[in-house]
Amino acid sequence: MRQLVALLVLGIALVGCSTAPPVRERPAPIVRKPAPPPPPPSAKVQPLRPPAPRAPPVQIQPYRPARPPVVTPVYGPAVGSLVRVAAAQRDAGHVAGASASLERALRIEPRNPYLWNQLAHLRVQQRRLGEAADLAEKSNALAGPDRTLRRDNWLVIAKARYAAGDLAGAQAAQLKAESLR
Amino acid sequence: MARSDSSSRRPRGPARNHSARRRAPRRGYPWWLRLLALGLLFAFLGGLYLASLDHEVRTKFEGKRWALPARVYARAMELYPMADISVEQFARELARLGYRRTDRARIPGDYSGARGHFVVHTRGFEFWDATEPPRVLDLQFADGTLKELHDATTGQELPLVRLEPPLVASIYPADNEDRVLVRRQDLPESLVKGLIAVEDHNFYHHHGVDPRAIIRALWADLISGRLVQGGSTLTQQLVKNFYLSDERTLLRKINEAAMAVLVELHYSKDEILEVYSNEIFLGQDGSRAIHGFGLASLFYFNRPLDELDLAQQALLVSLPRGPSYYGPRRHPQRARERRNLVLDLMAEQGYIDTKQAALAKAEPLGVSKVHGQGSGRYPAFMDLVRHQLHRDYREEDLTSEGLRIFTTLDPWLQDKAEARLAQGLERLEKRRHMTAGVLQGATVIVDSQSGEVLCVVGDRDPRYAGFDRALEAVRPIGSLVKPAVYLTALSRPREYSLSTLVDDRAVHISIPGSGVWSPQNYDHREHGRVPLERALAKSYNLATVRIGMSVGVDSVADTLKALGVARPFDAYPSILLGAVSLSPLEVAQVYQTLAAGGFTAPLRAIREVMDHNGNPLQRYPVTVHRSVPAGPVYLVSRAMQQVVREGTARSLSRFLPEDLGVAGKTGTTDDLRDSWFAGFTGDKVAVVWVGRDDNKPEGLSGATGALPIWGATMADARPQPLALSPPEDVALVWIDPANGLLADQSCSGAEQEPFLNGGAPTLTSSCVDRSRGRPLNFLRRVLE
Numbered sequence: 001m002r003q004l005v006a007l008l009v010l011g012i013a014l015v016g017c018s019t020a021p022p023v024r025e026r027p028a029p030i031v032r033k034p035a036p037p038p039p040p041p042s043a044k045v046q047p048l049r050p051p052a053p054r055a056p057p058v059q060i061q062p063y064r065p066a067r068p069p070v071v072t073p074v075y076g077p078a079v080g081s082l083v084r085v086a087a088a089q090r091d092a093g094h095v096a097g098a099s100a101s102l103e104r105a106l107r108i109e110p111r112n113p114y115l116w117n118q119l120a121h122l123r124v125q126q127r128r129l130g131e132a133a134d135l136a137e138k139s140n141a142l143a144g145p146d147r148t149l150r151r152d153n154w155l156v157i158a159k160a161r162y163a164a165g166d167l168a169g170a171q172a173a174q175l176k177a178e179s180l181r
Numbered sequence: 182m183a184r185s186d187s188s189s190r191r192p193r194g195p196a197r198n199h200s201a202r203r204r205a206p207r208r209g210y211p212w213w214l215r216l217l218a219l220g221l222l223f224a225f226l227g228g229l230y231l232a233s234l235d236h237e238v239r240t241k242f243e244g245k246r247w248a249l250p251a252r253v254y255a256r257a258m259e260l261y262p263m264a265d266i267s268v269e270q271f272a273r274e275l276a277r278l279g280y281r282r283t284d285r286a287r288i289p290g291d292y293s294g295a296r297g298h299f300v301v302h303t304r305g306f307e308f309w310d311a312t313e314p315p316r317v318l319d320l321q322f323a324d325g326t327l328k329e330l331h332d333a334t335t336g337q338e339l340p341l342v343r344l345e346p347p348l349v350a351s352i353y354p355a356d357n358e359d360r361v362l363v364r365r366q367d368l369p370e371s372l373v374k375g376l377i378a379v380e381d382h383n384f385y386h387h388h389g390v391d392p393r394a395i396i397r398a399l400w401a402d403l404i405s406g407r408l409v410q411g412g413s414t415l416t417q418q419l420v421k422n423f424y425l426s427d428e429r430t431l432l433r434k435i436n437e438a439a440m441a442v443l444v445e446l447h448y449s450k451d452e453i454l455e456v457y458s459n460e461i462f463l464g465q466d467g468s469r470a471i472h473g474f475g476l477a478s479l480f481y482f483n484r485p486l487d488e489l490d491l492a493q494q495a496l497l498v499s500l501p502r503g504p505s506y507y508g509p510r511r512h513p514q515r516a517r518e519r520r521n522l523v524l525d526l527m528a529e530q531g532y533i534d535t536k537q538a539a540l541a542k543a544e545p546l547g548v549s550k551v552h553g554q555g556s557g558r559y560p561a562f563m564d565l566v567r568h569q570l571h572r573d574y575r576e577e578d579l580t581s582e583g584l585r586i587f588t589t590l591d592p593w594l595q596d597k598a599e600a601r602l603a604q605g606l607e608r609l610e611k612r613r614h615m616t617a618g619v620l621q622g623a624t625v626i627v628d629s630q631s632g633e634v635l636c637v638v639g640d641r642d643p644r645y646a647g648f649d650r651a652l653e654a655v656r657p658i659g660s661l662v663k664p665a666v667y668l669t670a671l672s673r674p675r676e677y678s679l680s681t682l683v684d685d686r687a688v689h690i691s692i693p694g695s696g697v698w699s700p701q702n703y704d705h706r707e708h709g710r711v712p713l714e715r716a717l718a719k720s721y722n723l724a725t726v727r728i729g730m731s732v733g734v735d736s737v738a739d740t741l742k743a744l745g746v747a748r749p750f751d752a753y754p755s756i757l758l759g760a761v762s763l764s765p766l767e768v769a770q771v772y773q774t775l776a777a778g779g780f781t782a783p784l785r786a787i788r789e790v791m792d793h794n795g796n797p798l799q800r801y802p803v804t805v806h807r808s809v810p811a812g813p814v815y816l817v818s819r820a821m822q823q824v825v826r827e828g829t830a831r832s833l834s835r836f837l838p839e840d841l842g843v844a845g846k847t848g849t850t851d852d853l854r855d856s857w858f859a860g861f862t863g864d865k866v867a868v869v870w871v872g873r874d875d876n877k878p879e880g881l882s883g884a885t886g887a888l889p890i891w892g893a894t895m896a897d898a899r900p901q902p903l904a905l906s907p908p909e910d911v912a913l914v915w916i917d918p919a920n921g922l923l924a925d926q927s928c929s930g931a932e933q934e935p936f937l938n939g940g941a942p943t944l945t946s947s948c949v950d951r952s953r954g955r956p957l958n959f960l961r962r963v964l965e
Contacts, residue, residue: 078261081340085311096800100310100789103631103803108259108865112628119803131804137781138805140910 071149073114079105083118095126113142113149120156133160151180215525222871231439238420238443247360247459249583249793250353253566254346255590257308258790260330261341265899270298270593275301277347277592279483279549284778289315290488297322300333304485306345307679309587309789309797313343325899347592348479350563353578357468361475361582362793363486365455368648371491372474373454374532375498379523381415382817385450389416389441416441418459418501421626463497464504471504481509483549491533492541495523496548509548517546526536560646561623561639562590565766565786568652573673573799574790583793588786589628594660595636597897598624599643605890606871613880620879620888622871623650623895625769629866631803632782637766638859648874651765655748656855658768659759660720660829660883661848664740664775664817666757667730669740671813673732674940679714679816680921685724690754700726701760703849703882712921717820718828722758729757742809745770745781759848768859769868775821776844776861778908779814811908812937818844818905819935821860829884830858836892845891854878856886863901869890910938917946925949 075083081148086101102119109115114141123132143149158173195946249608258274260266275282280292286302293300298321305315306360317333330339353359355716377384383391391414398412413421420440444453448806464471471480477497478486489497499519501648509516521542528538566588570579570632606620624638639649648654670677685708690698702708702722729737738752741761750761763771766784774781790799821844824830829847837843856871871877871886879886907913913931916934917924921942924931928948 076261076263078259078264078341089310096797097310098804100800103788104259104310106631107628107633107801108261108264111626134804134806137807141778141780141807141811144906167524 028157050104071114071117071146072154073118075105075109075112075114079109079112079115082108083115086118086122090122090125095122098122099126111142113139113146116142117149117153117156120153123157124156129160129163133157136160147180151177154180188546188626194960198421212300222240224476231443234436234439235443238440239447242444242456247362248354248356248358248581249362249503250351250359251579251582251584251586252348252361253350253352253563253586253588254928255349255588255592257306257346258344259341260318260344261328261737262327262330262338264327265325266322266327268322271299271322271327273593274344274347276346278304279479279485279488281484281488281746286317288488288906290484290781297740301441303342304345306343308343309791310799313345316342318342322943326866339911346587346595349590349592350566351469352567352579352586354577355467357470358472359466359476360459361479362459363455363473363475365415365451365458367487367963368458368474369487369489369494371527371532372486372489372494372498375495375523375527376415376454376458376501378530378532379498379524380418380501381413381822382526382897384415387414387445389443389445390414390438399735412697413455414441416444416453419453419460420444422460422462459649461501462504462745463500464508469697470816475507481548490541490544490547492520492524492544493547495527495541496520496546509546513546513548520546544717545876547624555878558644559590559592559595559637560644561637561649561651562595562634562786563586564639564649565634565637569785569787569801570790577602584798585791585793585795586787587789587791589633589635589788590786591635594626594898595638598626598638598894601640601890601897602869603641603643603892605893608889609871609886615879620871621650621654621874622869622890623654623765624867624890626865626867626894626898627773627784628783629773629776629861630780630805632770632784633803634766634769634784634786635865637786649868653764654872655764655767657759657762657850659848659850659855660722661768661771661846661857662759662761663720663725664821664846665740665744666732666737667713667820668744668775668809668817669732669737670713670728671816671937672740672810674812674937676731676776677713677728678907678934678936679712679820679938680916680934680940680942682710682921683713683716683724684727685709685711685716685721686727686942688723688726688730690726690730692754697755698908712918714820714823717817718823718826720829725950726754726757730754738811741771743810745783759850765868765870768857768870770867772859772861772868773866774808775814775818776866777805777808778818779809779811781808782806793890808882815911816935816937818903821846822903822905825860830860830888831883833888833892834888835899836856836896840902841900843895843903844903847888849882849884853879853880853882856881857883858887858891859905860891862895863903865895865898865900867895867898869894907935911935912941914937914941916942917948919948920946922946923949 031147073083078178082101082105086098087096088107089101099119099122102115106112106115106119107177116135119133120135120139123129133156136156140150143153154177155171158170158177161169161173200602208824216843234733257267267422267452275292280290280301283291283293286293286300289302289304301318301320303316303318306313318339319331320327321329324504330342331337332339351359373837379389381394383394391412394414395412420437437726459473459475462470462472462476463477471477474497475486477500478484478489481496482489482493496509496516499516499522502519506512507516507519524533524538524541527533539813557909566586570586602622602624606622607617609615610617610620620641620642624636626635626636627633638653639651640647650761671679687707688700692698700722703720707723708721711721711724713728725895734752734754734756738750738755746761746767748763748767750756753760770781770784773784782803785801788799789797789801792798822842824847825833825843825845826839833843833845841862843860843862848857848859851856854872854876861867869887869891871881871890912935913933914936915924915926915928916922917928917931919930923942923945928946931948
């Protein structure tokens with residue numbers, strides 16, 4: 001029973017988190033005095049973790065949109081080391097340095113679509129969206145069958161077109177991205 | 182003249198009278214008072230003079246902000262396992278960077294090993310994006326590849342290391358003074374001691390002038406009867422350098438002495454040493470004046486100052502007395518004697534012991550052969566660099582701010598391309614019995630995806646800094662234009678595909694105002710109906726003009742502009758056969774767009790600019806822009822591969838293996854005036870032009886003139902194969918080559934042809950029906 005309640009709490013909380021407007025956000029009233037202390041929002045998954053001997057009789061699960069698959073890049077060790085350097089530079093706010101590192105990587109693997117994609121994301125961060133779209137398109141031209149990567153590139157393109165006021169173009173790019181899900 | 186005399190005479194009368202009148206009362210002062218007044222006046226004037234000298238000294242000394250030339254670097258070599266670097270290439274890079282081969286690499290700048298295995302103590306370098314620390318590397322090479330890369334101290338495998346970028350040029354100001362600034366604390370102590378021992382051994386004890394040294398020098402001069410010894414202190418020598426002229430008057434000497442004393446009053450010995458070490462003139466490199474020990478070290482030894490050994494430092498110290506007289510490159514014997522004298526003096530004065538001196542004296546001069554840091558080594562590439570820099574910097578920034586400019590130059594490729602052009606032209610002249618030296622040429626190689634310019638050769642004598650043909654020879658491009666014509670046609674899939682049969686028959690075009698234009702084929706023959714792909718491969722003019730006229734000259738002109746032609750041209754029908762004049766560099770931009778699948782990457786020669794203190798100033802990032810759609814570019818690239826496989830560039834197979842899949846195009850202009858070849862592999866785009874400066878016919882076609890040079894150069898470049906992959910909107914379809922209609926695998930001779938969406942034929946060839954009845958096919962169908 002406690003598990004069921006906990007599941008309910010979790011379910012409602014998640015629904016609250018994901019879909020409900022902020023006004024309705026409040027503790028679920030059913031919970032009166034549950035043994036565990038009120039869990040912090042990030043630890044809400046915990047009640048599920050303890051060894052659950054039986055599957056709950058009813059599947060109560062909030063609707064969660066499928067997470068877009070993450071682009072998993074492929075490259076050699078030399079380029080890999082540069083990509084890590086670039087990520088560290090970007091996180092430290094040294095975007096130009098990150099850009100230089102990625103270009104260095106491109107000199108080693110000039111046809112690697114993931115590198116062009118990451119360079120496109122850096123340009124987005126620099127608010128140079130036109131260039132970002134060009135780079136994303138370049139990445140697409142080299143992406144081959146990698147739908148995830150192509151989807152991501154189309155999203156960059158959509159963003160750039162939207163920023164440039166090209167709403168129809170943005171929508172077309174968005175649709176293109178959707179179609180690659 | 183006479184009139185002015187008379188007019189100037191007139192006022193003199195009254196003036197004389199006036200002074201005469203005044204003389205009377207002066208007689209009353211006693212003589213001592215007058216002497217005192219005179220003395221005071223002199224003291225006052227002398228004081229004024231000294232004050233002005235003092236002002237001058239201070240402004241000269243403190244305002245001595247040297248104009249620091251910009252330093253231009255080539256690309257840094259990237260080392261990583263499986264990198265395409267041959268042993269030869271690596272050894273050459275070490276030599277270029279002035280690494281010294283020893284039995285054990287102890288200090289930065291040393292290396293040991295040869296053939297396949299090296300241990301290198303790198304110097305480290307502050308790059309734009311990160312600092313590369315000095316390391317001891319263990320490298321193994323085999324089969325033209327860097328197989329393994331380890332840190333020799335820890336044994337750990339390293340994923341990637343950058344060597345320092347080679348310094349290839351300086352941009353120095355109009356007075357041609359070049360220097361590399363050195364701080365006092367960076368001056369090696371033994372160099373300072375040597376300098377003091379030989380030039381001014383009382384330096385730390387005098388006040389600017391050393392009377393004993395002057396007397397000693399005078400005495401020595403008197404005895405020998407000529408000027409053998411100078412009595413100037415380092416401070417006096419420095420002050421002398423503040424003046425531009427080399428006048429030798431007593432007044433000047435007195436001034437210099439006074440200023441030397443003033444300098445010593447204001448500044449410490451260390452400050453004086455630092456300024457001296459950067460100011461002193463130490464050699465001449467063509468029109469470039471080598472100032473200071475920092476640059477002299479690079480100029481004479483191709484190594485930074487802190488890596489010089491005692492003998493090399495002694496050589497530098499021996500130079501201030503007479504940089505040309507003791508110049509080690511022209512007068513090695515004199516230089517050696519003078520260097521050994523410096524070493525003896527150092528031993529005599531106790532700065533080194535006699536054993537050290539003896540060892541150093543036994544060493545060779547060690548002067549490097551390469552001294553290419555002036556502007557002279559790669560003039561054509563530097564032209565391009567300056568061109569790009571002038572968009573963002575003023576000339577005085579370039580020559581005075583000490584900017585550090587990081588370029589895309591690949592010196593290895595540059596050296597190879599230079600050699601291949603010179604050899605190739607010589608060979609052509611010999612074979613064709615031409616006057617030696619009549620042919621000229623240019624080569625440009627760029628990275629196909631990023632647009633980075635890897636090398637530029639603008640003259641068969643690559644050191645000649647005159648007319649740079651790679652940038653300035655704007656010549657008709659002939660058949661190099663054809664890919665643009667075919668690209669325009671192939672962008673209309675309902676009208677044209679690679680297998681579309683086109684007419685190669687005489688064509689007459691009336692051009693308003695200039696009559697009828699009747700182009701001819703190179704072989705003056707017609708070839709009837711030929712597949713479009715073959716028309717390009719064989720470079721048929723008649724078919725090309727017909728295609729171009731059917732799609733419209735303006736459309737072709739638009740394609741050319743989209744491909745990257747920025748120079749304005751008139752869209753006459755003759756452009757279809759290449760009546761468009763471009764420089765080799767501009768052609769490289771057009772072919773880069775094709776090589777990158779329709780993405781133009783503006784050609785760049787500079788990556789980054791840093792200020793003198795290593796702060797990043799500017800980056801020129803890679804930019805790309807989709808300028809022509811991928812599908813048609815893919816088709817035309819396939820056709821350009823056919824040019825090499827079985828068309829006009831077949832002879833390329835003498836230089837490069839066929840499976841490299843090179844795509845290219847020959848170009849020849851009217852009366853054989855210009856010979857071109859442009860093409861690309863998986864990673865590089867190269868353009869070669871051969872012709873004459875007087876624009877007279879040289880009797881060479883693209884295939885006989887430029888092609889062999891292109892092939893030999895690219896063979897050295899070890900390019901990546903070109904593996905074209907069809908874009909989304911291209912499908913591979915079986916075609917019966919006899920009629921260009923749909924076929925299937927069963928048809929004899931059927932080939933898979935790429936078609937842009939909507940471009941594949943809809944009619945089926947009769948071979949499909951005929952073959953359907955064959956038992957073998959029946960069996961195949963059953964099995965399928």
